[in-house]
Amino acid sequence: MVGYDPDSECSSLSTGEIAAAGSASGLVTRAMIGPFDVLKIRFQLQIEQLSARNPQAKYHGLWQAIWKIFQEEGPTAFWKGHVPAQLLSVTYGAVQFVSFEFLTKFVHDGTAYDARDFTVHFVCGGLAACAATVTVQPLDTLRTRMAAQGEPKIYRNLRHAVLSMYQTEGLRTFYRGLSPTIIAIVPYAGFQFSFYNFLKKLYDWIVPNEEMKKGNVKNFVCGSCAGVLSKTLTYPCDLFKKRLQVGGFEQARAAFGQVQTYTGLIDCARQIAQHEGAMGFFKGLSPSLLKAAFATGFTFFWYELFCGFLRNLKDSSGSKK
Numbered sequence: 001m002v003g004y005d006p007d008s009e010c011s012s013l014s015t016g017e018i019a020a021a022g023s024a025s026g027l028v029t030r031a032m033i034g035p036f037d038v039l040k041i042r043f044q045l046q047i048e049q050l051s052a053r054n055p056q057a058k059y060h061g062l063w064q065a066i067w068k069i070f071q072e073e074g075p076t077a078f079w080k081g082h083v084p085a086q087l088l089s090v091t092y093g094a095v096q097f098v099s100f101e102f103l104t105k106f107v108h109d110g111t112a113y114d115a116r117d118f119t120v121h122f123v124c125g126g127l128a129a130c131a132a133t134v135t136v137q138p139l140d141t142l143r144t145r146m147a148a149q150g151e152p153k154i155y156r157n158l159r160h161a162v163l164s165m166y167q168t169e170g171l172r173t174f175y176r177g178l179s180p181t182i183i184a185i186v187p188y189a190g191f192q193f194s195f196y197n198f199l200k201k202l203y204d205w206i207v208p209n210e211e212m213k214k215g216n217v218k219n220f221v222c223g224s225c226a227g228v229l230s231k232t233l234t235y236p237c238d239l240f241k242k243r244l245q246v247g248g249f250e251q252a253r254a255a256f257g258q259v260q261t262y263t264g265l266i267d268c269a270r271q272i273a274q275h276e277g278a279m280g281f282f283k284g285l286s287p288s289l290l291k292a293a294f295a296t297g298f299t300f301f302w303y304e305l306f307c308g309f310l311r312n313l314k315d316s317s318g319s320k321k
Contacts (some may be wrong), residue, residue: 026093034292043284081146099128129189184237225297
């Protein structure tokens, strides 16, 4: 169980062990879902309609985009921005899960609320994700830019990207898109944690087989469903974030089609509605939902697995003493 629960696998773990489990979960999951992230970012940043009927559109659909990127940039392109993405995932996973376990334990010990309640998980999950997001926002901006650039590359590597952005755009550029990120991440993560634990209870009620209830399949299935539901409800803010993060980076986007500049969150939403229509707010939803399903499913799957491993390790070392 994710969140404070005296009977959960994480209840006996220290803060450092929870951080290690969260980091390891983020690292393994990121390596698996990298290509979905690149596809999602490319779709989100395309101004033109995602349709074969539009001759100006570089990407028309999922399979066409996969083949196009493979032809023009090679197989390694699907992991562009992987280094900052891994740093992001490791840091985000540690901060998020440590914060969530701490907050739910605080609720359990210091209030009359049940720490396993849907609403408690929603609020604690949102606050934990907010803390993690502010911590890793510069890495998220770096990941977006490196995944968004085509060939030839503007940034040769992570170090070159950091120096170039700082020298030409200043320190604030690393926090571009923070407003829509915060607006989206609180309900997104809140729904993730609360849906995940609600769906686990529902799963136990629906599935009669006791062996299926104990398996890690449950963690993956419930995590995937929670990810899809959460992402669908909060998707437009993720798109706004990506559009704002590449502001000042227009030269690297020239080969991908029309380039648009925005003065802020409200202007970004207004221009998308005006030039791209209502469907423009959901560009890249298909790869994003695939990514959300796998990312959330595997994040909870690996987290609970690593927590169980650490708990067993602690129990076995304690029994030897």
